[in-house]
Amino acid sequence: MSCQASALRALAGGPVFDAARVRDFWRRVERYSVGSQICLDQRRGSHREVVIISGWACELRLLVDGRRQIFGFLLPGDVIQARATSGVGSQAVVALTRLEVVAAHPEGADPASREAVRQALAESALRKEERLYDHMVRMGRLTARERVVHLLLELCERLECVGLVRGDTFKIPITQELFADALGLSVVHINRTLKELRREGLVTIRSGSVSLRNRAQLAERCSYRPAAEVAARVSASLRHSLRPYREMDAPDRMRISA
Amino acid sequence: MSCQASALRALAGGPVFDAARVRDFWRRVERYSVGSQICLDQRRGSHREVVIISGWACELRLLVDGRRQIFGFLLPGDVIQARATSGVGSQAVVALTRLEVVAAHPEGADPASREAVRQALAESALRKEERLYDHMVRMGRLTARERVVHLLLELCERLECVGLVRGDTFKIPITQELFADALGLSVVHINRTLKELRREGLVTIRSGSVSLRNRAQLAERCSYRPAAEVAARVSASLRHSLRPYREMDAPDRMRISA
DNA sequence: CGAGACTTTGACCGTAGTCAATTTATGTGG
DNA sequence: CCACATAAATTGACTACGGTCAAAGTCTCG
Secondary structure (H helix, E strand, C coil), X not given: CCHHHHHHHHHHCCCCCCHHHHHHHHHCCEEECCCCECCCCCCCCCCCEEEEEECCEEEEEECXXXXXXXXXXXXXXXXXXXXXXXXXXXXXXXXXXXXXXXXXXXXXXXXXXXXXXXXXXXXXXXXXXXXXXXXHHHHHHCCHHHHHHHHHHHHHHHHHHCCCCECCEEECCECHXXXXXXXXXXXXHHHHHHHHHHHCCCEEEECCEEEECCHHHHHHHCCCCXXXXXXXXXXXXXXXXXXXXXXXXXXXXXXXXX | CCHHHHHHHHHHCCCCCCHHHHHHHHXXXXXXCCCCECCCCCXXXXXXXXXXXXXXXXXXXXXXXXXXXXXXXXXXXXXXXXXXXHCCCCEEEEECCCEEEEECCCCCXXXXXXXXXXXXXXXXXXXXXXXXXXXXXXXXXXXXXXXHHHHHHHHHHHHHHCCCEECCEEECCECHHHHHHHHCCCHHHHHHHHHHHHHCCCEEEECCEEEECCHHHHHHHCCCCCCCCCCHHHHHHHHCCECCCCCCCCCCCCCCCC
């Protein structure tokens, strides 16, 4: 199974794309160079969504004063959507490496596989949303160490799905600066955190290669995944941190009685 | 125009819901008590999405060690979706006040308004996504002061849409603790930040009422909205913070040549 | 009027940021 | 293949923003 094919398979989470179709896709690959912005709106009609075949991208926003926030990384097998992304001047999807993508919706496919692709895209969108929430937890409630480990675990897991992890090791085309912008930390502090993790032998990062030893232990230490079985607990812990509330009367209030 | 009707109108951003329908909706209102979890899956079929008529809710996740992260607040006019939310044990939507909601999809409506509602829901989802990104910027790249002001501006703007702002003032049924959990800060620090803002006369918060003086100035000070006209700048500022990248060879690599 | 939940404050600590310099890649042109 | 130019990664010294702990003050509601 080629790396490209596995990337495509990952999109669907199943064998939606057969070899023939991959080969077909392959002929229509589009490439982006490092640092270029991916603007899908400007492309011809059907290209509303593309799948990354190889390379990394990230979604980010710039603040007026130069601060940057990276919302997440896009890896092989991930979908890039048009959406508001490219609309809000300040937000963008940028290629972090040479990037190869293909249209997610194959032209002239049979209805069955169309539907399969549609489902795959929906599922992919859900996963992406989950990742957004994870990322928010990282920045809001995890310490620097935890943030770094948590993100590395996520990347490792995602890369594993597309066969880009060898043992404990995978490659990341990411400078410490980008890491910092993703995790809401300073470059210096990222550097020190990595150094510390390295010293403890849990994580090794050197020249674009990451090794995670004992992932289970790492996951536990940074609350990766097992985010409390809530249900009951949520309301319990909230019930006592609420204030009485009365909505402000609307200026032109007019009750509609039942 | 009643407060309820305006809340509904806000959903669509236009006069999708007329008085008659509102009255109809009104009969089918469902209520949640403070602190209760909103689980739409468990409800009868069509109720996949509901609109908040009055009250606040929030979306949050608990970590095993008790840390909490609030992802955002849901106000009158906002849509609560079923999605993964209630699936991932740890994540939930919880009512912060008494909450009144109605099904977003009116039963037995004519096709035209069905379509209108569908569009309204889509747009609402987009706005929500935008808010997620905003929130991420807050936690990742803004200082405590900025975070607080930024969030207050967002809430004010959203409440204004549904007529719940009077002049500069609106109500928030939110304890400082919830504020802290939303912004990734400690209660104590939230308190001090509010105190400082109050001292400067820019923002006043007291017993659930917020007043924002000179919103324009506030917005500028915390990079609200005007997040840099990027486009060109994005790639420019990134082009130099990238490392050469070669994907890790997949174990079973097999090239498909063009 | 109490009890409990919130808010506020003080004292002190520590994580993470800033500034600046040095070292180490990485790449490029000769 | 080497020398130089740049971008990255490191490190040290110092700062400061925000966290923690604990106590006191307020507000609400029964």
